Amino acid sequence: MRDVAMVGAGMTHFGELWKLSLRELFAEAALAALESAGADHLDGLWVGNMSAGQFVGQEHIGPMLVEQLGMSGVPATRVESACASGGMALRAAWLEVASGQSEIVMAAGVEKMNDGADVTAVLATAADQEAEVYHGITFPGLYAMIARAHMAAHGTTVEDMAWVAVKNHRHGALNPHAQFRREITVEDVLGSSLVAEPLRLLNCSPVSDGAAAVLLVPLSRAHEFTDRPVRILGSGAATAAMALADRADPATLDAVVTSATRAYRMAGIQPAQIDVAEVHDCFSIAEICCTGAMGLTDGCNPAQAARSGFTALGGRRPVNTSGGLKAKGHPVGATGVAQAIEIFAQLRGEAGDRQVPDAHIGATQNMGGSGASSVVHVFTRG
Amino acid sequence: MPSPRYWREIPARYRLEGARCTACERVVYPARSVCPHCRGRALEPMRLSRRGRVVTSTVIHAAPDDFSAEAPYAMAIVETPEGGRLMVQVVDCEPGEVGPGMEVSLVFRLIRREGHGGILCYGHKGVPVPVEVAT
């Protein structure tokens, strides 16, 4: 297996993008990625997408999207792992290049969520349909149960969770691509309407349209495309029981722990070496669980990390400098790739007002469903 | 809800049929062919008791269309004495009253309807056991 580098990236704005269809979103991000690297062809495309079928009635989007680039003929496949679709697309693309099979592969992600589908019902298909959704649970409801279990076991409070949203909005306000660019306060979060107790509207990532794409080449050829490549040091993926009821402890995300351990082992690093991370904050509680599971808080209580500033810009280990899923937006399939793009920018020193000084090692963590799948990547300066 | 998909789940949903692994004695609900704990393949059918204890819960305010008339409603993971776990609504009480440790009976209720023309889907829900009876 040879080393692989990201050499180009492009993404759309995330938000309610009424004028852009699924294919137009993809084209915009993909063309921007190709242009940023000066690349004019692809050996393969892996596109993460949770459910074009349910959102816009379209399956078979691999060939459809590659055609949008005028590149019919190129092998192209959709990767699905619910909200981890993008991260898994990145992993698939990495494997294709690392294996020596291909020289230049795009990992993209796209989701078009605002075309009138019953979004709550579609997102719930990431959960166990027969055991969970049949009885009336929603996706936020599952995380609400995780939150309650976490609060009971660890004393996590609704204020702790609110601080995660506040921090990520502060970061998002600095991100030109973010869906929400306004700051919010803890009072705003605690005063927003209840979605599934104890989670409120401002604890939940929004419904978004958007696309993101990165180009991967062997590290040995990265200089043909950019003088600041970002190397993929490690990739780790794992699964856990699908139904929340089937996990021994609802408050522990085993898939996150395992995927991180596998990625760190491959990368040969300890989490304390990570300078900046993008972590899957689909709901405020998820960031708390995931940063804990990934060992990103150096033994401090992960529930307090946002509140104390540990994971804020300027803190010891900034998490979600992009604004996270909460403020940047969460077009489901695109998120995993957008996370990689933020780390790409950070490690190249191109994150502007969001720059973490001297970032050398970055990580992304992308999770599906209520934690049934998780994929972690570790990056470093090429 | 396509009829075959619903019909296959009748033993689990109507009678709480699960399975016990003969190798490690643990219970899975609903039944499946491989034990998730020990990968054993010899599982025998059993039925969960019609009662259990809440492990964790929430109250759904933003409900899917099929459940909008019932919102807000409590959902809980309930564990039966045999160790089977299920995700159910908890009804016949204020949703805010539901919390970990609450004892519930499992009762047969209508879970959802498919508009005016589809099939009726039944299953179990939790109903709090009055405190005096719970001991």
Next chain:
Amino acid sequence: MAGIVGYGAYIPRNRITADEIARQWGKDPDSIRGGLLLQEKSVPGLDEDTITISVAAGLHALERAGVDPQRVGALYIGSESHPYAVKPSGTVVAEALGIGPEVHVADFEFACKAGTEAMFVALGLVESGRMEYAMAIGADTSQGAPGDALEFSASAGGTAYIFGREELMAEVVDAVSYTTDTPDFWRREGAFYPRHGGRFTGEPAYFQHVLSASRLILERTGLKAADFRYAVFHMPNGKFPLSAGKQLGFTREQLEPGWIVPTMGNTYSGSSPTGLAATLDVVEADQLVLITSFGSGAASDSFVLRTTELLVERRGRAPGVRAMLDGPRRYLSYGEYVKVREKIRMND
């Protein structure tokens, strides 16, 4: 000799008062309450219907009987609010109770007497020796049209009876049915609410059939009112059963345990079966009980039962009717009531 080996009732826990309904329609609450002798009625939850009520009642009946459901050879559900127009309630209930597949299932319909009708047939199968056990359930969640007199009384609930030949809680001494074509109350296919003939539902309908069936069985058995400990009659409102009982020579005291309509309302096919259950909950051993139902259209089924020691011994195995009627309950506003009874036109 066949009879009841187990019985069980279920009453939903929501209620609405006659006062609340009266106020909505600009009627005087006192006259409604006084005229109907009815104070409040049970209301099913959005997740309750004839099938779920039957399952709950059936489980209680199996508990009292101590019978393995696999030995029940027939299951009949009588209702005028079967959830499906075509597809039996009985098959769902059978699967939920663990009965079958070697079982005969049928849904019965005969306005308010579909429950006792099911009982009549279940009894016959057991008496004939064709079945060891047969279960009959009367359950309903009927609708009363908004603003109509029936809105005050149409309620929800049901009771299940298991018939057998051994270990009887109550022997059936005799059973009769009295039937004519009398169009006093009906609902056309596809109509949401029933219609009725106003005062025509009284003397030519309810009283004609209830009194005729009761007198017929008294004559056949050579019994008179004084021989009975208790009597139960179908309860469309509070007044009719008291009047019927009086005309047949029963005292008010004899009607008391079965007269549950003031706080339950009229559960249609569940009405007299649940009244009977309330009576069985309290009656002593070796006593005679009369039950006469009434179903519009019209007919009455009448049974004479003799209770046994086993009844007194085993009835504690499941909750009693009064415990459910008087136990934890929730009072709805008229708005909540029309929402859960789906009387609101929704955008589907």
